[in-house]
Structure formats: C-alpha cells, structure tokens
Amino acid sequence: MMDLDEIDRGFLRALERDAQISAGALGRQFGLSQPAAWRRLKRLREAGVIAGARLDLDRAALGFGVTVFLGVKLATKGRVSLEDFERAVCAIPEVQTVEHVLGMYDYRLRVAARDLSDFERVLRRRIMTLPGVGNVEANVMLSEERRPGPI
Structure with a gap:
C-alpha cells in the first residue's frame, strides 16, 4: 500500500470527478507545475492506485432504459x-x-x-x-x- 499525502488524495478526488483532467489543470489546482503534477500522476499509476479511467455513458440516452x-x-x-x-x-x-x-x-x-x-x-x-x-x-x-x- 502506497502512502498518500494530501495532494495525492486531492488528485484522486479531482480525477474521480473528471477522469480527463489534464496534469496542467491538476497542477494549477494544487499549486504545482505541470511536470510535477504529471510525475505524481505517473507515480500513482505505476503504484496501481490509479488502475485506469472509465467513460460514463448515459444508458437511457443509448436506448437502454x-x-x-x-x-x-x-x-x-x-x-x-x-x-x-x-x-x-x-x-x-x-x-x-x-x-x-x-x-x-x-x-x-x-x-x-x-x-x-x-x-x-x-x-x-x-x-x-x-x-x-x-x-x-x-x-x-x-x-x-x-x-x-x-x-
């Protein structure tokens, strides 16, 4: 299990709201440079904390009511x-x-x-x-x- 700090947890909350948010946007939100945010994301992925990203489809709009x-x-x-x-x-x-x-x-x-x-x-x-x-x-x-x- 990986030790997570407040910024890591903040990244995860932001990614749960919007899995497509960029490293630059995360960096701006948490006071980090884009490369520093990118390195954190990479570390979270490599540790298996972030296992992937999922697209949320509206089943009813696709005809599955x-x-x-x-x-x-x-x-x-x-x-x-x-x-x-x-x-x-x-x-x-x-x-x-x-x-x-x-x-x-x-x-x-x-x-x-x-x-x-x-x-x-x-x-x-x-x-x-x-x-x-x-x-x-x-x-x-x-x-x-x-x-x-x-x-």
Whole structure:
C-alpha cells in the first residue's frame, strides 16, 4: 500500500470527478507545475492506485432504459466450476457487472436492457441457459440516487 499525502488524495478526488483532467489543470489546482503534477500522476499509476479511467455513458440516452440486478445461485457448485460460469456470463454483452458475493446468492449481476421484454429475452435465452444456474432473483432499478463517490 502506497502512502498518500494530501495532494495525492486531492488528485484522486479531482480525477474521480473528471477522469480527463489534464496534469496542467491538476497542477494549477494544487499549486504545482505541470511536470510535477504529471510525475505524481505517473507515480500513482505505476503504484496501481490509479488502475485506469472509465467513460460514463448515459444508458437511457443509448436506448437502454431498464437496469436489473440479478442474484444468481448456482445449482451445483461441484459439477460446474465458478470459472466456467464467470467465463460464460462475461460473454453476454447486456451483463454490465459480475460480482462474486457471499450470502444468499453466489453472484450479483447488473444487466442493461432496452425494456422489460428485452430483459426477459436476455434472461430466458442467455442467463438461464448458463452452466450451473439454479435460482435467480431479479430486482429492477427504479432510480439511481447516489453514484459511487470518493473513497
């Protein structure tokens, strides 16, 4: 684990708000030169603190108006490996995230669909046919009030 100072933490907060902010803009914001800000960013990336940058797309504007969270319980853990299930579910383009979790279900999936009938098609033809799928519980997202924020 890397020791972070206040400027490093400030850089991370600024990058969480805008992942495309330039080293020059960060430097101006924190009283550093562009090369000094660039070196800090490089150090944070090399240490693995910054693992990448992500583009935040508006799913509804792209025609994906329904988000469903699925809890998936595998039927027979011994007969189907977790890796087989993960490989198969990750190949489904509508599945946005795959989380292996502890609790009532083995996996939590975030699925984006155009509408409920599109989700039903994805569920019946793709997800329910995956190796080892047992019980599935669906929760339709009504709204998203808080997005993930700074750590």
